[in-house]
Amino acid sequence: MKKGFSKIMLSIGAIALLFYLECMDSGYKNTVLEQIGISLYESGLLASKMEQGPVFLRLAMGNQFFFSTARSEKLAKKSLIYRENQSGTQGTGEQLAEAENEAQLYSSGDASAVAGENLAQVQAMGGSGTAAYVNKLRETKDVNYLWNHFYIIDSTTSVKKNLFPVEEMLKRNMTLKQKPGKKQILIYHTHGASEAFADSQKGKESDSIVGVGTELAKELEKNGYGVYHDKTKYDQINGTIDRSKAYNESLEGIGRAMAGNPDIQVTIDLHRDSVGKNKQTYTMIDGRRTAIVMFFNGMSRSKSGPIDYLHNPNLEANLSFSLQLKCHAMETYEGFTKPIYLKGYRYNLHMAERALLVELGNENNTVEEAKNAAAPLAKVIADVLKGEVNGF
Numbered sequence: 001m002k003k004g005f006s007k008i009m010l011s012i013g014a015i016a017l018l019f020y021l022e023c024m025d026s027g028y029k030n031t032v033l034e035q036i037g038i039s040l041y042e043s044g045l046l047a048s049k050m051e052q053g054p055v056f057l058r059l060a061m062g063n064q065f066f067f068s069t070a071r072s073e074k075l076a077k078k079s080l081i082y083r084e085n086q087s088g089t090q091g092t093g094e095q096l097a098e099a100e101n102e103a104q105l106y107s108s109g110d111a112s113a114v115a116g117e118n119l120a121q122v123q124a125m126g127g128s129g130t131a132a133y134v135n136k137l138r139e140t141k142d143v144n145y146l147w148n149h150f151y152i153i154d155s156t157t158s159v160k161k162n163l164f165p166v167e168e169m170l171k172r173n174m175t176l177k178q179k180p181g182k183k184q185i186l187i188y189h190t191h192g193a194s195e196a197f198a199d200s201q202k203g204k205e206s207d208s209i210v211g212v213g214t215e216l217a218k219e220l221e222k223n224g225y226g227v228y229h230d231k232t233k234y235d236q237i238n239g240t241i242d243r244s245k246a247y248n249e250s251l252e253g254i255g256r257a258m259a260g261n262p263d264i265q266v267t268i269d270l271h272r273d274s275v276g277k278n279k280q281t282y283t284m285i286d287g288r289r290t291a292i293v294m295f296f297n298g299m300s301r302s303k304s305g306p307i308d309y310l311h312n313p314n315l316e317a318n319l320s321f322s323l324q325l326k327c328h329a330m331e332t333y334e335g336f337t338k339p340i341y342l343k344g345y346r347y348n349l350h351m352a353e354r355a356l357l358v359e360l361g362n363e364n365n366t367v368e369e370a371k372n373a374a375a376p377l378a379k380v381i382a383d384v385l386k387g388e389v390n391g392f
Contacts, residue, residue, distance in 0.1 A: 131330060151341070170320075183227065185217075186228050187230065192233035194235050197361065200367055210233070220381065258351070273359035294341055296347070312350035
């Protein structure tokens with residue numbers, strides 16, 4: 001008991017010293033941070049007992065790893081961020097062993113795309129010129145730099161370097177020629193019945209994420225793309241909220257919409273994030289408080305490797321599209337986006353190369369703040385589709 005208490009007190013002291021050094025901008029900061037990081041990781045108190053422990057270190061240390069010695073590099077590679085799965089790994093992991101279909105995965109606590117595991121304390125990169133991150137990524141084309149600065153990697157999944165060819169991702173042609181009079185973009189809401197905002201009036205559709213989708217559709221059409229907005233509330237079944245089959249229901253809806261509108265090449269599942277109480281996240285754009293956006297990718301991978309029955313033939317294109325959007329947003333609107341979230345399952349993103357799941361705002365944002373995000377988000381999407389971006 002005493003030993004455990006001592007570890008807690010030492011860790012609290014280490015964290016306090018970390019933030020003191022950050023505020024003082026000490027020249028010894030990196031050396032001290034490295035040693036603190038190694039100590040915390042080895043202690044098992046804050047990291048080694050959790051798959052995403054090293055993510056905590058990233059948060060505490062300003063979204064960077066301070067591992068430089070051979071010994072510490074070996075420790076860092078144990079983390080999910082650096083995991084390279086061996087080829088030929090069998091199975092989908094204990095967590096998925098009992099799941100017979102995709103619906104069971106979502107009903108097991110993963111019904112929300114991000115749910116309670118979104119590491120809400122990770123705020124948008126902002127305040128110090130986020131375009132510099134994009135420029136460095138273009139220069140280095142380094143996958144570790146990409147993972148560390150552009151993604152949050154959930155403990156349900158794993159990453160491999162060959163899935164993230166940085167240069168190809170940035171240069172992949174994601175443009176879409178406009179076809180006047182045709183519906184080319186689909187907006188839908190897997191959780192349309194259950195996602196509203198801090199001041200939403202109960203039962204008022206325009207105050208929910210569906211209402212925000214209406215604003216996004218208008219803004220995309222101003223940018224020259226026809227939009228089919230599916231307002232179906234796929235998580236409302238027989239009059240009650242039921243998320244256990246929401247993704248299966250929305251998959252059928254996507255199929256119907258695309259069959260009836262064969263020019264649809266972009267699908268956007270628009271969500272509202274969940275971050276917990278008293279966590280206000282907004283940025284200022286054109287003098288208006290604007291909700292922050294997070295792009296999301298389902299990797300169709302467990303911690304052990306690919307989930308065969310959730311195969312996504314469009315995974316590489318999905319990853320390229322969200323990364324190009326993220327980079328363009330960072331260069332255009334300071335602080336508008338969080339890091340892209342990677343999670344283990346598929347979330348219907350296999351339906352198109354340009355398939356997106358977007359978390360726009362959270363339960364603490366007002367309806368106005370959420371709707372204020374529609375115009376900048378639409379511009380970011382339209383710019384990438386038109387090819388009006390830097391360096392891609």
